Amino acid sequence: MLKRLVIGRAKRSEELGETLLPKRLALPIFASDPLSSVAYATQEILLVLTLGGLAYLHFTPWIAAAVVALMTVVVLSYRQVVNAYPSGGGSYEVASTNLGASAGLVVAASLLVDYVMTVAVSVASGVDNIISALPSLADYRVVMALGFVALLTAMNLRGVRESGRLFAAPTYLFIGGVLIMVGTGLFRYLLGDAPVAESAAYGIIPEEGDADLAGLALLMLVLRAFSSGCTALTGVEAISNGVPAFRKPKPRNAATTMAAMGIIAITMFAGVTTLAIISKVHIVEDACRLTGLDADCESYTQRTVIAQLAASVFGGNDSVGFYYIQAATALILILAANTAFNGFPLLSSILAQHRYLPRQLHNRGDRLAFSNGILALAIVAGLLLWGFEANVTSLIHLYILGVFTSFTLSQSGMVRHWNRELRTETDLTVRRRHQLSRVVNATGAVVTGLVLVIVLATKFTQGAWLAVLAAVLLWLMMRAIRRHYDRTAAELAVTDPHMERRLPSRVFAIVLVSTVHKPTMRALAYARAFRPDHLEALTVAVDREGLDRLRRQWDDFEIDVPLKVLQSPYREITKPVVEYVRSIRHAGPRDVVAVFIPEYVVGHWWENLLHNQSALWLKSRLLFTPGVMVTSVPWQLTSSARADRPAARAPGAVRRGEPITLHEHAAARHAPPGTTQE
Template identity: 40%
Template sequence: MMSRWKRLLIGRPMKSTEIEGEKLSKLKALAVLSSDALSSVAYGTEQILIVLMAAGFAAVWYSIPISAAVLGLLLILVLSYRQTIFAYPAGGGAYVVAKDNLGVPSGLLAGGSLLVDYVLTVAVSSSAGTDAITSAFPSLHDHRVMIALVMIVFLTVMNLRGVTESASVLAVPIYLFVIAVFVLIASGVIKYLTGGIHAAVPELGSTVSHISLFLLLKAFSSGCSALTGVEAVSNAIPNFKQPAERNAASTLVMMGTILGVMFIGISLLAYWYGIKPDPENTVVSQIAAATFGRGWLYFIIQGVTALILFLAANTAYSAFPLLAFMLAKDKYMPHAFMARGDRLGFSNGIIFLGIFSALLVVAFHGETENLIPLYAVGVFIPFTLSQLGMMIRWIKLRPRGWVSRFVVNTIGMLTTLGITLIFIVTKFSQVWMVFIFLPLVIGAFYRVQHHYRNTADELRIDPSQDKPVIKGSTIVVPVAGVTKVVLQSIGYAKSLTDNVVAVYVGFDDESIEKMEKKWEEWNPGVRLIVLRSSYRSIIRPVMKFIDTVEWKTADTDHITVLIPQFITKHWWENILHNQHGLLLRTYLMTKKDVVVATVPFHLQR
């Protein structure tokens, strides 16, 4: 039953040789990896205006130079990550750059920040998309958590089906959003040039009282939330068709160009229209209404905007599993994150991301606005470390033309560092937990690596000296009666060794006497040891028996407990039987010198 449902939801298993068919073309990769960055157009300009309105409507003209500054930082990041793609074609982005050039602690800080950021991306995006739906249909407000969870489940299943299939499905709404925004910008610009806009807005460069450098920097840092997701392409290079690094670099440039044009276009239209932030009406909604009225074009733009806010989470589903794979390969995360699933994706990473983001949505009741500053800090820390790492790389290697690259990374590092500090200073009450959570994540990375290192040391052998030593074994067979299950188990045990004993736990004299009589009549050639249990426990007497009896001799170095167990024909029939065998096996697995094995007997009806 479970297998059929799995095949229905996820699809048929794919051969390892089909991995090349799962690689992404540039157009599909642009849709999969840019949804987070492109969706930020829906709120980037709005975040700038919200901060500027603290100085009054006269300050809104500052949104244009601030947007231009954000555009300049986007250019620096695109150029920097393009260099990173060619320098580190195996992927890993900020984690690999920082680890290689700044040391392991910096790499783990970058990797941990990005992993947390991707979890936050899914939670915030699904909640933001839910907000758009409940704004249009207020009656659904009480079901916002369930709507967000359904969307997370949908994205999780889509990504478990494979990168290519999810890209084919999700590309349609993402490109519809891009087309819709470009139509909106083009229509708005034409309306402005033809004199169709008559908003009374402050002129560029006009004097504004109550404005401060701190406020402008805060507005700039808020606008930089539009740059989240830019790093995803450099993390996901292995997902591209060959030549992977060239295709990744081209995709990054296309994403940066589209994002830049849409962002500056929305900012210009917001200024020309004299848009003011409204909690109940987004900036994009106000621009669309002013340009087209509340007709069908307006509702199309609103619809695809809500959809892109949902699908912004898909970038995390593409980047998180690959980054987790990189960390697992370096032994900082469980090896399970290195395993490919039936559809050749890193399914454990996908499932982990879906579960933890769903837990966040439930914990915050779908109201994840307070996570946005933490979400922004989580991405600008890796931005800064990546830029600094590339600076160190150019100084060490000094390739031809390295000075101009070094200057680009230096400007980027100083800018992203400044933005990170502004976020921390201005929104400390919302981001303080990063100073607790990130050290815990990094500590967990070191604990995982410490375990793997200790395990490797204990398992390592010297092929020239360490050879198998074969000694005898005593087999203990716990029995509950004289049945075919016991018959099969005793037969198997005697095929391995002559040192076999059966152990029976009795609760009263009558049951013990009855068992001894049956065993004597059967006489399987195996000694029966009877244990009395005064407290009606089966596990404790068997454990005590194994602990107290001296088994080890010159010819015997360990004991094997062979547990008979019958397997029911239908899964639900298991609940009709006591599972003493499973409990005994669980307890015995913790003992050092005991080997535990199970002999299954399959019931036919």
């Protein structure tokens, strides 16, 4: 009931086509991350430049221009990816196809780490903006962040289309609000009434050693500010990963959506940065470096750049425009995590299909979403937010490294792709188009490669090494998973069909018993139905009285099956049974031993606690013994007949009348009455 309330009714596989997205919904779903980064990209540039006080803020427009140029190149480059590889693999598919499997895994590991960081940074930044409007909520930062992750998880489990409808309005409200704010601020500036930020009157004390930088030191500061501003590019590749989710014609619609995203993001970023320069926003990581404060710096909470701009443009912290911008910004930042909630499960599904991740990640849930990937992302991101106390400044250093790794390798792969196409293409018009595309991708590879070096050099010691370590470990794990799947496939492959179809010499059936009751009789009858070459009942004698009672019952009911007794002076059940079964296998290597275990089926989880758990251990041991087949013979108690609803059944319990598989054997929580005294 709770599951249906949260995610809705299950959908049939045939309904997958109904979940495809029009461009108006695809934009907020796949582009909310790069669009929302407008809210903090400018702020990250200013935070680095103000390390030297106010002296270096004149570099802001040049750094912003470099970020805009870089975003333009990346958007144009990924439009080529969308058209050349519309299957949805994006950077991973491009790198794998053109640079090899190892390069593809580097891209995949980098993107998976970055998707986790997208959720953490976006949600933490959204909570920051809520606190900017309502400072009294500062003590509940982590709780709010985790609550938003849970909400996003629930909405995405409902399906891509449903989450798109929910997230579309906040995205468009944010875009409209920022454009109105920028337009109003610039119009006032042209009229000679430039908006002034609340922090414009504050001075800034430089960090020790950063006051008079020159030469290489100054260059490193500027490059560090540029690398921080490159957070504006996070999520740009998500559309190329989500092409299969678009309506037909998929590549054209995806390319159009990407172009729209690029134009809107560049316009907003340039506008916010220009407005921040005009209004003289002064912001630092440590408020105690501000001079001219009227309050105690230890308790002073700085407002975000976007909050200061809204207050200066719309007339103060109590204006309708200020609260509108803050609400829209908080919403879009939190919903920006939705880009990762779509990209991470989709990429995980592709990797699982290629046997680099567990196959469960390729399965679709009730609402045709990749539910396991969504839950995995939510858990890891939640742990990250909890560990870093939802602090944007701490999390931001782990960010964007993976993005530029995937940018660089995918664009390099696209250059190889066009080289291969040009070797076989003879049409001059098509060749010119391919050559232009190659120039675009080559430019993207060089530029993003340089940015990757800059980001690595400026952020590595400040926390980026954690992201690098996580990506390396993930890369190693994926290779290990692939080796396991390859070994398993090779071992299971049929090499000699005639040999594999060969019948066993004998079938040796064993029914485990402890007393004579209805489950025992059913197990004996079921074993007879298999017509084995040899059938016997097996019991373990843990006490003399119980063994004598069993033998009397055996004689009283005239059961014509031999009763084998294993002595166990130390009251061990599993070991004697396993050793006996193995001895039969040693005596006849081509024999098959079928072990039948009577089991109670109960209807409530707590009833499992009233029965022993020896079946779990016994089955787990027997399943590792070659040539041994384990069959559970269920006997449904009255409580199981009343527990028809799935929610009322015990975990691992078997439904009435349902066949039992070996997987259910290993997971069963109840004990067989034939293995010990009840």
